[in-house]
Amino acid sequence: MAQGDEERIINLDHGDPTMYENYWQKKGDETTIVIPGWQFMSYFSDATNLCWFLEPEFAKQIVRLHKVVGNAVTESRYIVVGTGSTQLYQAALYALSPNTDAEPISVVSAAPFYSSYPLITDCLKSGLYKWAGDARSFSKNGPYIELVTSPNNPDGFVRHSVVNRSEGILIHDLAYYWPQYTPISYPANYDLMLFTVSKSTGHAGMRIGWALVKDKEVAKKMTKYIEINTIGVSKDSQLRAAKVLKVISDSCEISNIEQDDSFFEFSYRLMAKRWKQLRQAVHQSGLFSVPDFPPQSCKFLRRVFEPQPAFAWLKCEGEIEDCESFLRGKKILTRGGKHFGFSPKYVRISMLDRDKNYDTFVERMSRIRS
């Protein structure tokens, strides 16, 4: 333990994926991007494409990576690029809302749900849509939008829709459906799927996400929303994302003797190591618990393993009622269960921080006694 580490505040509230910096540093110049000052100045990337601000090279690398990993069907899909999947979620709400004079459509997700969903949905008090809380207790008749995050943020479990009524429209947030976090059991084949580089490659600062959309009219309306909201998406970041995705696909396809060079091997091993560390710390402390996941077969990594999510959904066992406050007292900043529509006995902890912070965190956790 480095000197002074006991006093240091460890902030694991956000899911800032800085853990990935090491891999990209190791890859050196392969993902360096060079953009001359006179290029990519126009608003337009490809005026003939439905999503006119989507860089063709980025689209190509999205399709290739999904093919390599086998985590999503891209055939007969429109690709819509967004300023992160956050913007695409809003584009989806805009596109899927009936937009009649009727009352706003209900938006639900099974608790615990991603804490930003209610904030984003109700931010502007839209007359098109309205957050309606936990999908499990949703009983209103008529059309609704259900958000299915799988693996789920915050708890990491594989999810399916829970309301299952005829008038339901589904949005699948698959930000974490990558082999470092969960076994890839089949290529996802839903109507509207959201992905983001933040959690797949670790490049959160790019603000780049993409949607795979089956219905042409929905893809058009999503594109329209992004046109109105931000007149498209940074070309510079799309180009950089294209390069990063290409290097990942290359790293998987080349039959490396040095298997460590594969992005998903590297990040799978790091996540496995971190979950092992956390489970040991939780065991040593005796005060907490984390979920157990059934092992599953991953078609991409060709092995059976237990999910090792990007967040730990930690429960304070015993008499501690407010786990977030309790850990704040130990100078560990987390996000409390109530933000996710759940019990304050739980907190969400980012597993994606830099080694130094993560190691200090598990070390400190292991020494916590009641």
Added chain:
Amino acid sequence: MAQGDEERIINLDHGDPTMYENYWQKKGDETTIVIPGWQFMSYFSDATNLCWFLEPEFAKQIVRLHKVVGNAVTESRYIVVGTGSTQLYQAALYALSPNTDAEPISVVSAAPFYSSYPLITDCLKSGLYKWAGDARSFSKNGPYIELVTSPNNPDGFVRHSVVNRSEGILIHDLAYYWPQYTPISYPANYDLMLFTVSKSTGHAGMRIGWALVKDKEVAKKMTKYIEINTIGVSKDSQLRAAKVLKVISDSCEISNIEQDDSFFEFSYRLMAKRWKQLRQAVHQSGLFSVPDFPPQSCKFLRRVFEPQPAFAWLKCEGEIEDCESFLRGKKILTRGGKHFGFSPKYVRISMLDRDKNYDTFVERMSRIRS
């Protein structure tokens, strides 16, 4: 006239600033940006700054450029970066709306107003704010937000607020307050000012804008909106924008023997040439008119000149009632007056397209007879 040019569709509907490509090409590698794959991966740029996703180098270059040009006061201002000024406009609406249970606040602007303002404002049927049309006919009591675009899009005139009641809140959109378009008579000193690289440097594809905000709480709420809407702004584009702004400031500060090297000299001359061409074509045709502007003294360029706006606000004289349709018949695509809350006898025409398109456009205009 190149062969086949008579049949070619000239699209001047959008204000795509591709005219600037030539200047940046001439500058060569000076504005080339190189980003290694492992850098700028975090969501955060500076966690200690109110706007935590603002790249410090970009902030520095914004302040420097405003000082060099003298077009805006930056002292005692918070800088909020946005995905273009379009996002910042929405952030401003979010920040300035009372957010009580009362009815949505009215948003007005004097016609002709930027065609996207009503679309953006009413896109999600927000309960916070609502488009209320032409500021000149606005008579409702109570608080309101007035948008002042100066120089104005579409017509290029210098503007001031027109409602002038005590409960008014102003947003100043100064996207075109740069010396290539209009004489810089004083440093703008308003409460909330919006700028964008699209129209100042020509880099529309970056999707980068900035707001200068006097009130700390307003800047905080704008930052919050951008956090909810897109979790910050592309780091890659901010870094590229910083470099471009730096090269512009350098080009102005160095006392060049070759004065053409100065960005604003270059673009001022090009705009002057284009406006001269257009006025000649309009005169030759006899069917149209464009506004006349009083000459003013520019403190930056140290000369007196007439505004030479980024758009021409062209009027069909005589009996043509729908100028947009009429010009479409001549294979010239423009945006009709009704989109700007004005008469269809007018159209907005981009003056910022590539030389080849612009030259074909004026040549074609000069030959139009009734």
